[in-house]
Amino acid sequence: MTEASAAVNGNNNDGTDASPGRTMAASRKPPLRKRRRFRVSIVPYLFLAPFLLLFAAFLVAPLVYALYTSVFRDTLVGGRQFVGFANYLRVAVDSNFWGGVSNLLFFGATQVPIMLGLALTLGIVLDRGALHARGLFRLGFFIPYAVPSVVAALVWGDIYGPAFGPFSQRARGLGLPPPDFLSNRTMLFSLANILTWEFTGYNMVIYYAALKAIPPDLREAAVMDGAGAWQYALFVQLPMLWPAILLTIIFSINGTLQLFNEPYLMRSIAPAVINTHYTPNIYAYFLSAAIQQYNYAAAVSFVLGLLIAVIAGAFTWATRRGRGAS
Amino acid sequence: MTEAAASTPVAAPRSFKLATRRTKRVTTALLCLFLAYTFFPLFYLLVASTKTNFDLFSTFGLWLGHDFNLFANLSELFAHSNGIFGRWLFNTFLYSLSAGVGAALFATAAGYAFAKFSFVGREVLFGAILVAVMIPQTALVVPTFLLLAREGLTDSPLGVILPSMISPLGVYLMRVYIEQGVEDALLDAGRMDGAGEWRIFRSIVFPLVMPGFVTVLLLAFVAAWNNYFLPLIVLSSPDYFPLTVGLASWYRLASMGGGGGQAMFSLVLVGALVSIVPVIILFLFLQRFWQGGLALGAVK
Numbered sequence: 001m002t003e004a005s006a007a008v009n010g011n012n013n014d015g016t017d018a019s020p021g022r023t024m025a026a027s028r029k030p031p032l033r034k035r036r037r038f039r040v041s042i043v044p045y046l047f048l049a050p051f052l053l054l055f056a057a058f059l060v061a062p063l064v065y066a067l068y069t070s071v072f073r074d075t076l077v078g079g080r081q082f083v084g085f086a087n088y089l090r091v092a093v094d095s096n097f098w099g100g101v102s103n104l105l106f107f108g109a110t111q112v113p114i115m116l117g118l119a120l121t122l123g124i125v126l127d128r129g130a131l132h133a134r135g136l137f138r139l140g141f142f143i144p145y146a147v148p149s150v151v152a153a154l155v156w157g158d159i160y161g162p163a164f165g166p167f168s169q170r171a172r173g174l175g176l177p178p179p180d181f182l183s184n185r186t187m188l189f190s191l192a193n194i195l196t197w198e199f200t201g202y203n204m205v206i207y208y209a210a211l212k213a214i215p216p217d218l219r220e221a222a223v224m225d226g227a228g229a230w231q232y233a234l235f236v237q238l239p240m241l242w243p244a245i246l247l248t249i250i251f252s253i254n255g256t257l258q259l260f261n262e263p264y265l266m267r268s269i270a271p272a273v274i275n276t277h278y279t280p281n282i283y284a285y286f287l288s289a290a291i292q293q294y295n296y297a298a299a300v301s302f303v304l305g306l307l308i309a310v311i312a313g314a315f316t317w318a319t320r321r322g323r324g325a326s
Numbered sequence: 327m328t329e330a331a332a333s334t335p336v337a338a339p340r341s342f343k344l345a346t347r348r349t350k351r352v353t354t355a356l357l358c359l360f361l362a363y364t365f366f367p368l369f370y371l372l373v374a375s376t377k378t379n380f381d382l383f384s385t386f387g388l389w390l391g392h393d394f395n396l397f398a399n400l401s402e403l404f405a406h407s408n409g410i411f412g413r414w415l416f417n418t419f420l421y422s423l424s425a426g427v428g429a430a431l432f433a434t435a436a437g438y439a440f441a442k443f444s445f446v447g448r449e450v451l452f453g454a455i456l457v458a459v460m461i462p463q464t465a466l467v468v469p470t471f472l473l474l475a476r477e478g479l480t481d482s483p484l485g486v487i488l489p490s491m492i493s494p495l496g497v498y499l500m501r502v503y504i505e506q507g508v509e510d511a512l513l514d515a516g517r518m519d520g521a522g523e524w525r526i527f528r529s530i531v532f533p534l535v536m537p538g539f540v541t542v543l544l545l546a547f548v549a550a551w552n553n554y555f556l557p558l559i560v561l562s563s564p565d566y567f568p569l570t571v572g573l574a575s576w577y578r579l580a581s582m583g584g585g586g587g588q589a590m591f592s593l594v595l596v597g598a599l600v601s602i603v604p605v606i607i608l609f610l611f612l613q614r615f616w617q618g619g620l621a622l623g624a625v626k
Contacts, residue, residue: 048440154577285559
């Protein structure tokens with residue numbers, strides 16, 4: 001439609017505009033326009049092609065292949081056998097898998113709200129500008145995001161550690177029993193701390209960018225109407241931030257259920273606590289890389305992906321419904 | 327520029343001003359507290375990197391030891407195992423740079439297609455990409471490994487690089503960015519002047535969305551730099567390892583103790599320090615890009 005109107009405008013211009021450049025363009029125009037009709041239909045696909053190619057090869061194909069693999073079973077004697085949903089039934093009653101999932105659900109229900117609440121508070125405070133050295137804070141908070149999770153995990157691991165962690169050192173210095181950050185009971189909290197440290201700043205930057213996109217007139221209008229800072233945050237900023245908040249919640253749910261790096265690194269220093277199925281992804285890793293149960297590993301990672309999709313989808317649907325009703 | 331304009335409302339009533347003045351000190355204190363938390367492990371890492379392995383165990387973790395051993399640690403780091411650490415550093419640069427540039431280019435082109443063209447299958451494809459945003463890389467690691475294993479492509483750097491070039495989130499961001507930052511009239515003017523579609527993309531759209539492009543590049547670069555799970559499962563030759571996989575393998579050696587393993591703790595720590603410096607520098611220099619420049623792009 002815009003194409004057509006542009007062409008019409010072009011014709012009008014050609015009639016009135018006498019500049020030489022224009023007339024030259026006009027003389028080339030008719031055949032070009034004919035060709036463009038065809039090109040317009042293929043152009044978007046050409047722009048999409050590189051992305052879609054990789055998308056198909058390294059996102060769709062692995063998933064399709066995993067789905068395919070998951071309905072077979074490789075046995076030493078019988079070779080590859082079609083087993084239908086047998087692997088999925090096995091996942092459904094696999095306490096190793098569901099134990100990992102419940103670890104993470106507990107983890108996510110506590111860590112995610114704390115982290116996002118913190119990020120939201122920091123973002124709003126930073127955006128308001130009522131403080132000194134705003135740039136320093138914004139930069140400082142985001143720095144953990146530049147730290148690989150492997151490094152974050154091993155540095156925090158050393159801090160937690162009984163050998164040369166500063167907390168244990170101080171406790172020993174005072175004659176107290178050193179705190180055990182790596183026990184069965186405390187591990188989830190220690191991991192939650194690492195994740196909060198890593199991602200609060202990242203989420204804050206997302207909120208901060210969304211806050212910056214709110215037109216300044218809105219603030220002026222709110223101020224004119226006598227709104228205080230709190231009212232402005234609550235009734236103007238928060239609703240406008242909602243898409244960003246929803247996005248970060250879904251990312252966080254994803255990230256939590258996919259947890260691998262941090263607990264896997266902790267396995268080096270707490271092998272008795274982080275077993276081979278502490279999280280579903282650690283389990284899938286061991287099934288595939290260590291004991292080569294490819295078919296079952298495929299089923300496990302597929303169920304995990306499905307679980308995440310269902311949770312994220314349900315969450316989006318519920319909040320959209322809730323908002324639509326209000 | 328826009329920030330300054332936003333933070334000085336023309337006629338702010340007294341209540342607003344008073345509230346901000348009163349909260350100024352409280353909020354600054356709060357932020358300082360969180361900043362201290364943020365820098366705590368980094369400070370620990372910095373201090374620990376300057377210690378000999380002996381001092382690491384025998385002196386307080388949050389202050390310097392008897393010897394300042396940073397440079398000795400560094401030279402030992404790059405000398406250990408015939409300089410394998412330098413190799414890991416190079417690999418990480420290679421993987422991250424190709425992943426970042428590829429992801430940003432492809433996401434910009436795709437985002438442009440979604441933002442400014444209507445074509446058959448647009449909604450379906452974009453829906454698929456939105457679904458993919460919800461599938462993080464981690465979820466694809468095991469399936470990707472299974473597929474690569476079937477094709478006999480494990481232990482190849484391409485098995486790490488190519489999957490890292492897919493950034494569905496980047497496509498989403500670029501679509502929004504282009505929709506809001508590039509006016510249709512501008513494209514139509516280009517078409518009227520007889521510019522081809524590629525030329526319009528390259529010389530009109532691309533400069534306008536540069537901040538978004540760099541943002542996506544930066545995000546993909548950092549994601550690849552920090553990636554651990556995929557290279558861990560795909561690569562098996564230490565020569566191909568990125569820093570994360572290499573450091574983690576040393577960390578396990580150190581933690582297992584015995585056989586001189588403990589002597590590796592200081593190596594792991596100074597290696598960790600080296601591995602975060604490039605990305606932090608990158609962030610410092612590209613600050614203005616990752617602060618979400620939609621408004622900026624619109625102003626320009």
